[in-house]
Amino acid sequence: MKITLLLLLMEYFIVVFSMSAGDSFTKRRAYCDPAVRCCVVTLSFGMISETILILRQHFAPLPLPRYYEINMNLFLVTLNFLMAFMLIYIKLFAKEVKRIWITLFFPIAQTILILLNLKFDVLYRVKDGGLLAVYPGTILLVINGILNFVFILGKLYYHRVRLGRNYIAVVLMYIATGFASCVVSYFTHTLLFAQTTFIYGFIVMIFIHFYVDNPLSNRLGLYNRRGFYRAIKEIIHYHPDVEYTIIQLDINNFQNFNEKYGYNTGNMLLRSISDYLQSKYRPIGEVGYFGEDDFILCLPRGVFGKKELTELSDVIDEVSGEGYRLHFTAGEYQVTDRNMLPEMMCDRADYAHSKVHHDVLKDNYAVFAGKEEEEFEMRNYMVHSMQDAIEQNKFFIEIQPIYDACTQKPAYGEALVRWNDDRYGLISPAYFIPFAERSGVITVLDRYVWNEVCKCLQTWKAEGLETTPISINISRVDIEQFDVPAYIAGLIQEYGLAPSDLKLEITESAFTSVDDVLIASVNRLHDIGCQILMDDFGVGYSNFNIFKRLPIDVLKADMGFIQDNSTTTKSRVVIESIVSMTKRLGMPIIVEGVETKEQYDSLKDLGCEYVQGFYFSRPISVEKFKALLAKR
Structure with a gap:
């Protein structure tokens, strides 16, 4: 009796542990799912039934054949529900709740009949030899076992693409645990040991799926990138008559929301979005989460559009209750080539989304058009070829002179990177820099440019040429990926330069979120002896508080302030105010983008110290810049 109760206690512990493990893997509050609740409640019912049976056997023993027979029923109940629970966790049942109830009818009915049979003894009959007679109860037992075994194996096979590389391992483990349970029950003449054996096997299956090749996001329990790719490949294959669309969803300025209300509130908001998307769209499609604030959907065409995007914003605003209006943007790709790789479909949706991501007030929904295919292919080519192009020296630098506004002589230059590609020819940095930053290749590219600039300065100094400082971006x-101050200091020492030979340009957009890492890095760069330039001032959302927190030496304003309207009173007041501010701060100003004499004259009259633009010089080769210095 003690051993039996101990085994039962262990069994309870294992079941609870497996459920908790699955829940911790997915972080999706699975117990709120009605199908999971049904499975857990009925499984608990079966475990309670077994407890009653054990206690009954202790105080009022049943004939061993009948006890063994009822125990076997309870074992199958446990087996079926544990397998159902695992399948629900790996999202093979999520769109088939009705089928779940049909499948679970047999073990539910069987558990109830077992409890009734303890009192009324009408369900089973045992022959003299201890074998089960053919009777409604035994027929139900056989049907239940065959149905669930075939159903689960069939389900695993049907979703073999979605299960991924651990599909064979899960199937073999399911068969092996069932076989091991039969062997254990044969030698021990009790199914309690067999039950425990199976549950251990079940936990191994859980670990195989969630540790070896987890298809779910740890944060929300939705499909991660790998799982979503498998899911849409399967759904498109099994539904050839349905036209599908891939939709990339994103929350604009979600980082600001986190900073204002805290990351816990932000995570709760993400879960609310996840719950809403699953409840509304999971029955007809697939929902995934690619990290940060990026959600992805695969739905029949026409189900989701601008109207639904607005509804999502309204629903989430009500849920958040923070009085903070969230803006969603979306990019859509309509699947035309069903044989296309899932990741390529998602890339096209992401490309469409990038068109509206930074201009939510103008539009918040974009559809990938056929005419954009060539542009997309070029972008995709750049992303995947950039690293190789750096290694093959396909990049080179040009230098655009920056002129003294009074003397009209070159004061120093700005190093600009160019890409000479075998396929597309000369590619503008306006195309490849954003993709380099997004993919992280920018760190390799920038270090390449910095080294090239230092080599030029070293060579010119060795030739006795009077050099000017060169600014690098x-x-x-x-700053986020590596120790920039240490690297710059190393370059200065390696090439025998003075810190004043380099000016460091950091774009204004980099200062939109000023954190401790950025402040520390900029201060260390300034301490080295290099001047710090804030580039593109006026293009983004300027925060004048930055000038108090960071040691900025020079301001670079964009000509966009007065472009095409250089004589209007408002434009003049704006640029005059900026020049006046920099003078009070003791900070020189460079205005870039100067293209006409009128613009230059206006800036000179306002007291601007330095100018840069096509009016004076386009970016030129290193050799031409060297010749320009020699003429100075």
């Missing part, structure tokens, strides 16, 4: 990604 530093991306926010660089």
Whole structure:
């Protein structure tokens, strides 16, 4: 009796542990799912039934054949529900709740009949030899066992693409645990040991699926990138008559929401979005989560559009209750080539989304058009070829002179990177820089440019040429990915340069979120002796508080302030105010993008110290810049 109760206690512990493990893997509050609740409640019912049976056997023993027979029924109940629970967790049942109830009818009915039979003894009959007679109860037992075994194996086979590389392991483990349970029950003459053996096997299956090749996001329990690719490949294959569309969803300025209300509130908001998308779209399609604030959908065409995107914003605003209006943007790709790789479909949806991501007030929904295919192919080519192009020296630098506004002589230059590609020819940095930053290749590219600039300065100094400082661009990604101050200091020492030979340009957009890492890095760069330039001032959302927190030496304003309207009063007041501010701060100003004499004259009259633009010089080769210095 003690051993039996101990085994039962272990069994309870294992079941609870397996459920908790699955829930911790998925982080999706699975117990709220009606199908999971049904499975868990009925499984608990079966475990309670077994407890009653054990206690009954202790105080009022049943004939061993009948006890063995009822115990076997309870074992099958446990087996079926544990397998159903696992399949629900790996999302093979999520769209088939009705089928779940049909499948679970047999073990539910069987558990109830077992409890009734303890009192009324009408369900089973045992022959003299201890074998089960053919009777409604035994027929139900056989049907239940065959149905569930075939159903589960069939389900695993049907979803073999979705299960991925661990499909064979899960199937073999299911068969092996069933066989091991039969062997254990044969030698021990009790199914309690067999039950425990099976549950151990069940936990191994859980670990195989969630540790070896987890298809779910740990944060929300939705499909991660790998799982979503498998899911849409399967759904498109099994539904050839349905036209599908891939939709990339994103929350604009979600980082600001996190900073204002805290990351716990942000996570709760993401779960609310996840629950809403699953409840509304999971029955007809697939829902995935690619991290941060990026959700992805695969739905029949026409189900989701601008109207549904607005509804999503309204629903989430009600749920958040923070008085903070969230703006969603979406990009859609309508699947035309069903044989296309899932990742390529999602890339096209992401490309459409990138068209509206930074301009939500103008439009928040974009559809990938056929005419954009060539542009997309070029972008995709750049992303995948950039690393090789750096290694093959396909990139080179040009230098655009920056002129003293008073003397009209070159004061120094700005290093700009160019890409000479075998396929597309000369590619503008306006195309490849954003993709380099997004993919992280910008860190390799920037270091390549910095080294090339230092080599030029070293060579010119060795030739006795009077050099000017060269400014180099530093991306926010660089600061986040590696120790930029240490690297710059190393370059200065390696090439025998003075810190004043380099000016460091950091774009204004890098300062939109000023954190401790950025402040520390900029301060260390300034301490080295290099001047810090804020580039593209006026293009983004300027925060004048930055000038108090960071040691900025020079301001670079974009000509967009007065472009095409250089004589209007408002434009003049704006640029005059900026020049006045920099003078009070003791900070020189460079205005870039100067293209006409009128613009230059206006800036000179306002007291601007330096100008840069096509009016004076386009970016030129290193050799031409060297010749320009020699003429100075």
